[in-house]
Amino acid sequence: MKDKERERHLSEKHHMKILWEEFFKSDDDTMAQDATLVEKASIVGRVGIMLLSCGTGAWRVRDSMDTIARTLGITCSADIGLVSIEYTCFDVDNESYSQTLSLPSTGVNMTKLNEMEKFVRQFEAGHGQWTIGQIHKRLREIENQKSAYSALIAGLSSGLACAGFIFLLGGGWPEVICAFFGAGVGNYVRALMGKHRMTLVAKIAVAVAVACAVYFICFHIGSMLFHLDRHHAYGYIGAMLFVIPGFPFITSGLDMSKLDMRSGLERLTYAILIIIIATMSGWAVATILRLHPGSMLKLTIEPGMLTFLRLIASFCGVFGFSIMFNSRPDMAATAAIMGAMANTLRLSLVDYGHIAPALAAFIGALTAGLLASIVRQKVGFPRIAITVPSIVIMVPGLYMYRAVFNFGITNINIGAFWTTEALMIVIALPLGLLAARILTDEKWRHAD
Secondary structure: OHHHHHHHHOOOOOOOOOOHHHHOOOOOOOEHHHOOHHHHHHHHHHHHHHHHHOOOOHHHHHHHHHHHHHHHOOEEEEEEOOOEEEEEEEOOOOOEEEEEEEOOOOOOOHHHHHHHHHHHHHHHHOOOOOEHHHHHHHHHHHHOOOOOOOHHHHHHHHHHHHHHHHHHOOOOHHHHHHHHHHHHHHHHHHHHHHHOOOOHHHHHHHHHHHHHHHHHHHHHHHHHHHOOOHHHHHHHHHHHHHHOOHHHHHHHHHHHHOOOHHHHHHHHHHHHHHHHHHHHHHHHHHHHOOOOOOOOOOOOOOHHHHHHHHHHHHHHHHHHHHHHOOOOHHHHHHHHHHHHHHHHHHHHHHHOOOOOHHHHHHHHHHHHHHHHHHHHHHHOOOHHHHHHHHHHOOOOHHHHHHHHHHHHOOOHHHHHHHHHHHHHHHHHHHHHHHHHHHHHOHHHHOOO
16 A cells, blocks of 8 residues: 555656655654754755756855755765756765766756755755754745746846847847847747647747747838838847847856866757757747848947947846846846946957957856855855846857858858857856956856
8 A cells, every 4th residue: 555655645747756755764853963964965856956957057056065965964976967967975884875866957047956955055044953854845945936936027027128138239229129129028928838748849940939929010101101121121130139048158157167077068958959949949930921031231320329228238238137047136136237338348358449349258257257256145145146137138149040041052151251250259258257356256166
């Protein structure tokens, strides 16, 4: 009878859900310090895999696992990837215990990450004087926190982000409005597909196709009503920029800088996969609709006003991306203020200082990282929750799309040019954050 009852509780999912509370044999009133090595190691692993599910990098996951292990009086050695962790815990009685844990997919949830970091700090501050039941209860509460926003809010936030993004790329009001609706509907569709656990390829391809199509429809409506210039159609690229994999791109560079090569290379591959799917889908729709990337009409705005508008657009863009990353409104607003200053500085350096875009990107990311160090001491938000959203808007999605589009029509030389331009900026962004981290974080600065 017991075997049948246990069998009914087993997960039917492809990535079987771990029944942590059934796995533990100690009573809920048992102090964590008095638990068995297997149970202590399982607490360490559960904390690690929950942090990994938030989208944070390997260094932060390992640091938190080490903190929990140290507090419980055991030693942990972990190998961390994009969606899996292999780790072993050792104690002083010549015993060790190993586990392999994996996730069905990856995503970004900054609110959940903030709660996990709070839990780790509280557990360490209390010297591990928690019962097994208290740990289960708190981790279950955090684990049950899904997306902080509805599909509608996700759509509106992406519309806001891409509207700001296309203005920063040189678009005017027609491009801004069309990109808002295109990106909004596209990400709304992606969010709905995510709720039904659709696979990554399907979500990205359909969302980008819908975004481009909606932009095209909005443009034609605008053309009929206001006789818009054909050049405004080139802003359709802005409608698909909500799929930019900023988090895996940036964290891949940070992980590789700490020699977490497995995590770094897996994250980089994941980011490249998303870019290929998105750009190929956008290229297919553009080919069908006879669109091609071109130059939008040049804005005639004096430098002072342009700088002010760039601050506003950068704020909107970073705020929108932060909400898409499930950040709380106060966390999103903090990142947006930092991003507005750093990105406007970057653009001003390129336009008025005639600095190379890659060097300007490095300076912009460095500025964001330094500001994050100051802000973190004041408000305690996770550093990655305010640094990465603030520089995602600097990722050259336009260059990436132009590269793939030109490769698709066999303009190899032009495609290689845009690939090189994009690559230089993509390399510069994590290097800027890395430099800021080395300058301001003693723990990160040393390799031990």
